[in-house]
Amino acid sequence: MPPESLRCKECRTEYPLDARYVCERCFGPLEVAYAPHTSSDPEELRRKIQAGPTSLWRYADFLPTAPPAHGAVPTGWTPLVRADRLADELGLREVWIKNEAANPTHSFKDRVVSVALARARELGYTTVACASTGNLANAVAAHAAAAGLESYVFVPVDLEEQKVVATGVYGTNLIAVRGNYDDVNRLCTEVSADRDWAFVNINMRPYYSEGSKTLAFETAEQLAFQLPDRVVCPIASGSLFTRIARGFEEWLEAGLIQGSLPRFNGAQAEGCSPVASAFAAGHEICRPVKPDTIAKSLAIGNPADGPYALALARRTGGSIDAVGDEEIREGIRLLARTTGIFTETAGGVTVAVLASLARRGEIDPDERVVAYITGDGLKTLDAARGTFEVTEIDPTVEAFELATEPVAAVA
Ligand SMILES: *Cc1c(COP(=O)(O)O)cnc(C)c1O
Numbered sequence: 166m167p168p169e170s171l172r173c174k175e176c177r178t179e180y181p182l183d184a185r186y187v188c189e190r191c192f193g194p195l196e197v198a199y200a201p202h203t204s205s206d207p208e209e210l211r212r213k214i215q216a217g218p219t220s221l222w223r224y225a226d227f228l229p230t231a232p233p234a235h236g237a238v239p240t241g242w243t244p245l246v247r248a249d250r251l252a253d254e255l256g257l258r259e260v261w262i263k264n265e266a267a268n269p270t271h272s273f274k275d276r277v278v279s280v281a282l283a284r285a286r287e288l289g290y291t292t293v294a295c296a297s298t299g300n301l302a303n304a305v306a307a308h309a310a311a312a313g314l315e316s317y318v319f320v321p322v323d324l325e326e327q328k329v330v331a332t333g334v335y336g337t338n339l340i341a342v343r344g345n346y347d348d349v350n351r352l353c354t355e356v357s358a359d360r361d362w363a364f365v366n367i368n369m370r371p372y373y374s375e376g377s378k379t380l381a382f383e384t385a386e387q388l389a390f391q392l393p394d395r396v397v398c399p400i401a402s403g404s405l406f407t408r409i410a411r412g413f414e415e416w417l418e419a420g421l422i423q424g425s426l427p428r429f430n431g432a433q434a435e436g437c438s439p440v441a442s443a444f445a446a447g448h449e450i451c452r453p454v455k456p457d458t459i460a461k462s463l464a465i466g467n468p469a470d471g472p473y474a475l476a477l478a479r480r481t482g483g484s485i486d487a488v489g490d491e492e493i494r495e496g497i498r499l500l501a502r503t504t505g506i507f508t509e510t511a512g513g514v515t516v517a518v519l520a521s522l523a524r525r526g527e528i529d530p531d532e533r534v535v536a537y538i539t540g541d542g543l544k545t546l547d548a549a550r551g552t553f554e555v556t557e558i559d560p561t562v563e564a565f566e567l568a569t570e571p572v573a574a575v576a
């Protein structure tokens with residue numbers, strides 16, 4: 166299924182497959198358009214995929230670039246874990262966790278960067294860059310290092326220390342901008358206009374977003390080429406949320422899976438919930454907000470794919486919900502103590518929304534639900550700090566027994 170062109174999502178105008186992201190006629194976003202998958206036999210395609218590498222490049226037939234010959238960080242093929250203890254606690258039957266913390270820089274951003282950098286290298290770029298809420302910074306810095314590319318990574322100045330360290334260590338040019346993500350993004354859009362750089366989430370955005378589709382392909386393959394009934398997924402710009410749907414649609418069209426799209430439930434933090442607010446108000450576009458939440462990786466106040474995320478939730482019978490900072494901490498703890506998976510704040514948002522949907526009775530107990538855990542808890546330690554107790558003792562057996570004996574016996 167070779168890529169044919171970049172096509173405007175709104176007016177369908179076509180452009181060559183180079184570094185551009187916005188339609189010159191209507192300012193709509195551009196996306197990669199493929200030749201139809203008509204001739205291939207699904208059985209043959211399935212066998213080809215199953216014989217492929219254990220990385221996202223097993224889905225190269227559905228991506229806009231060939232796998233890079235060298236210098237790529239192996240990405241994808243992360244575990245899809247059946248979470249029975251979590252399901253029990255929520256009164257559900259079948260819950261699966263797609264654990265994206267298992268990627269090389271511990272978030273799903275390794276996927277989008279893999280594809281954007283592969284295309285940047287094909288187009289001959291030697292410098293790559295990004296505007297990041299944190300995880301993208303880690304991924305761009307690491308993948309650029311492996312490929313031998315120069316990189317510039319722009320982040321908001323108040324980013325979590327773990328994400329700053331896990332970016333700078335790769336030898337990138339790390340630029341901390343005194344402002345929030347939306348300021349960083351605006352600055353990068355201006356910088357990109359007069360530099361010959363590949364900004365993975367600006368002028369390379371059509372390729373970047375294609376990387377997220379591989380999460381849908383993997384989910385379906387790991388479920389033995391079946392679809393879930395419902396997915397729960399965090400929303401920052403809305404790219405991941407909408408691209409998972411696109412991935413399922415492409416596989417339905419190719420005959421690799423049968424049925425119809427799952428219900429799509431989006432998850433946001435109350436401190437930055439422009440898409441959830443628009444959903445609740447019945448609006449088709451989002452009103453930009455100033456973020457104030459512990460879920461910094463989701464803190465995009467002006468989400469580029471907001472309208473498409475709204476339309477997707479509505480047409481699949483899903484919803485877009487928001488949860489507060491305390492619920493996010495509880496979500497992190499709930500996932501950790503029922504599955505052994507420690508997620509960052511974005512995963513806390515997702516689990517808290519899943520729990521809230523279950524408690525409200527919105528999920529039929531017999532549904533098969535997949536929740537996307539997009540990043541690692543070691544990157545947002547503050548969110549989990551102080552949510553449990555530590556018993557400190559002197560190094561003697563007496564002290565240990567005294568500290569762990571029931572209070573009544575001690576007295
Ligand atoms: C970037 C990110 C998301 C979602 O990003 P979109 O802009 O909506 O594609 C979700 N979770 C984590 C941990 C992220 O870093």
Ligand SMILES: [Zn+2]
Nearest residue numbers: 173176188191
């Ligand atoms: Zn257009």
